[in-house]
Amino acid sequence: MPNKVLLKIENLKVKANHQEILKGINLKIEKKQIQAILGPNGSGKSVLCQTILGNPKYKITQGKIIFQEKNINKLPPEKRVKLGLALSWQNPPSLRGIKLVDLLKKISQEKIKIEEGKHLLNRQVNLDFSGGEKKISELLQLLSLKPKLVIFDEIDSGLDLEKIKKIAKIIKKEFVDRGISLLIITHNGEILKFLKPQLTNVMIKGKIVCQQKNFQKVLKTIKKYGYEKCQKCLS
Amino acid sequence: MKNAKSVYLDKEKIKSFEEIKQKEISFFQRDNQIEKILSNKDILILPSSLAWQKYSWTKKFFEKKPKEGYFIWLKKQINFPLLICLGIYSPQKKQNLNNLLVIEKNVKVKVITNCYSQKSNLKASHQAKGKIILKEKSQLNYHHFHYWHSGDKVSSDYEFILKNNSSLFYSYKNFSSPKNLFLKNLARLEKGASVDLKITTQAEKSKMKIIDSIILAGENSQGILKLRLVGKKDSQIENQSEIIAKKQSKGHLDCQGLLVEKRSEISTMPKLVCQSKKAQLTHEASIGKISEEELNYLRQRGFKESEAINLIVNGFLQNNL
Numbered sequence: 001m002p003n004k005v006l007l008k009i010e011n012l013k014v015k016a017n018h019q020e021i022l023k024g025i026n027l028k029i030e031k032k033q034i035q036a037i038l039g040p041n042g043s044g045k046s047v048l049c050q051t052i053l054g055n056p057k058y059k060i061t062q063g064k065i066i067f068q069e070k071n072i073n074k075l076p077p078e079k080r081v082k083l084g085l086a087l088s089w090q091n092p093p094s095l096r097g098i099k100l101v102d103l104l105k106k107i108s109q110e111k112i113k114i115e116e117g118k119h120l121l122n123r124q125v126n127l128d129f130s131g132g133e134k135k136i137s138e139l140l141q142l143l144s145l146k147p148k149l150v151i152f153d154e155i156d157s158g159l160d161l162e163k164i165k166k167i168a169k170i171i172k173k174e175f176v177d178r179g180i181s182l183l184i185i186t187h188n189g190e191i192l193k194f195l196k197p198q199l200t201n202v203m204i205k206g207k208i209v210c211q212q213k214n215f216q217k218v219l220k221t222i223k224k225y226g227y228e229k230c231q232k233c234l235s
Numbered sequence: 236m237k238n239a240k241s242v243y244l245d246k247e248k249i250k251s252f253e254e255i256k257q258k259e260i261s262f263f264q265r266d267n268q269i270e271k272i273l274s275n276k277d278i279l280i281l282p283s284s285l286a287w288q289k290y291s292w293t294k295k296f297f298e299k300k301p302k303e304g305y306f307i308w309l310k311k312q313i314n315f316p317l318l319i320c321l322g323i324y325s326p327q328k329k330q331n332l333n334n335l336l337v338i339e340k341n342v343k344v345k346v347i348t349n350c351y352s353q354k355s356n357l358k359a360s361h362q363a364k365g366k367i368i369l370k371e372k373s374q375l376n377y378h379h380f381h382y383w384h385s386g387d388k389v390s391s392d393y394e395f396i397l398k399n400n401s402s403l404f405y406s407y408k409n410f411s412s413p414k415n416l417f418l419k420n421l422a423r424l425e426k427g428a429s430v431d432l433k434i435t436t437q438a439e440k441s442k443m444k445i446i447d448s449i450i451l452a453g454e455n456s457q458g459i460l461k462l463r464l465v466g467k468k469d470s471q472i473e474n475q476s477e478i479i480a481k482k483q484s485k486g487h488l489d490c491q492g493l494l495v496e497k498r499s500e501i502s503t504m505p506k507l508v509c510q511s512k513k514a515q516l517t518h519e520a521s522i523g524k525i526s527e528e529e530l531n532y533l534r535q536r537g538f539k540e541s542e543a544i545n546l547i548v549n550g551f552l553q554n555n556l
Binding site: 050054055057076078081082086095097106145 | 526527529531532533535536537538539540547549550551553554
């Protein structure tokens, strides 16, 4: 029987600037599955994303990241991307002198067939883009990569409800309906209402403290009691 | 016409440049031999040595009797760009060129010059000294491309004389660096003239000295000087750029450097000299390194580290130019 697990993280501990940020993360994402990670600011969500993608700034001190049954701990970012991992950045940097259209062409020869973002193509990547435009630019780039698992780092941050709805609609059509697995990292959880994850994790202080199938229950608890309630789960 | 960049930046195309573009070349010198000179009723192209003999007025523009090089006299408007090709194909060849380009009143022209050594290990030496005269209300759009190899020595020293209300757009790009490069550009502007000088260069296993000057000698003249300097492995770039305003005029100097490797050095000395209280001169200068964040972002888009660096460098070279 084929293995359904796409990404498996085992007891992952990560340091940056001599400080331990991730303190033993365990996570499993299956093919075609949507999972979410909710957590307060500074809980290590973005560090987890960047570590999965191989950002050399973050050092793995213990544990394994296994993608498609292969330990990718030592693979450089570009090789992880070739295997099918992709990350949408929360705050992508501006690339001066590089037009989005040229970057997309370099990523893939295949033309992306979505209407959104056409007006961004001849602008320099992320330079003077609004929050919403940056998210669209990220989506266009991810589509060019033809990923198997996409991690969205705070794709809903700084957007109003209408924009979140629009972004969620694109994600559903372009990724979910094509069977691409998703890991949605979010602070406020708004986007989960539209993408309905099958499993929702809560991350506090570098650890996943709970996993729930019912994302609404998690959102309701956080909304009512804040992450303080989750904090108590730790103690 | 395809844009100059797409046609002329490809190294493979340069190798067979004379075969592909033979028909379009206006002046082609291989080593020390002139291979082709365009003949046209509106334009006169001669070897410099012949121009010296035939036209005594050219003598004031050549410092001494020239041995090599071209004389181009654009008398009337033409409807095609001038393509100049100066290549070294044989080992240890030395080119010592004295060039003169004269553009008559009201004539607008585009010039594309390619200077190159055809392959590595030729130890080529290319020295070009030239004057470019833009007469009243003429316009020159000049693209100067260099392709050299690590053993080559190159010197390019040009003076642009811009008469009243003439305008010059000059873009120099260096795509592979020689062992030594000396690059000097001086533009003198009369009343109402304008110049836009853009120098982009990448140095790798190379030592470069780049000196640029714009002299705003006429009222209401305008000058912009932009440099983008990239220091790759084992390189040293020394730059001195100045704008001198003698009359009511405007000038802007923008010099940016990017250090890619540890064993590289860029020094830049921007200088503004204002001799008129009605003149306005500004400058900006910076030298930085490749951002780790940008590098990591591009690697997460599937590019190898070296490819990501190239993308960032190319973006830097094109930024605001």
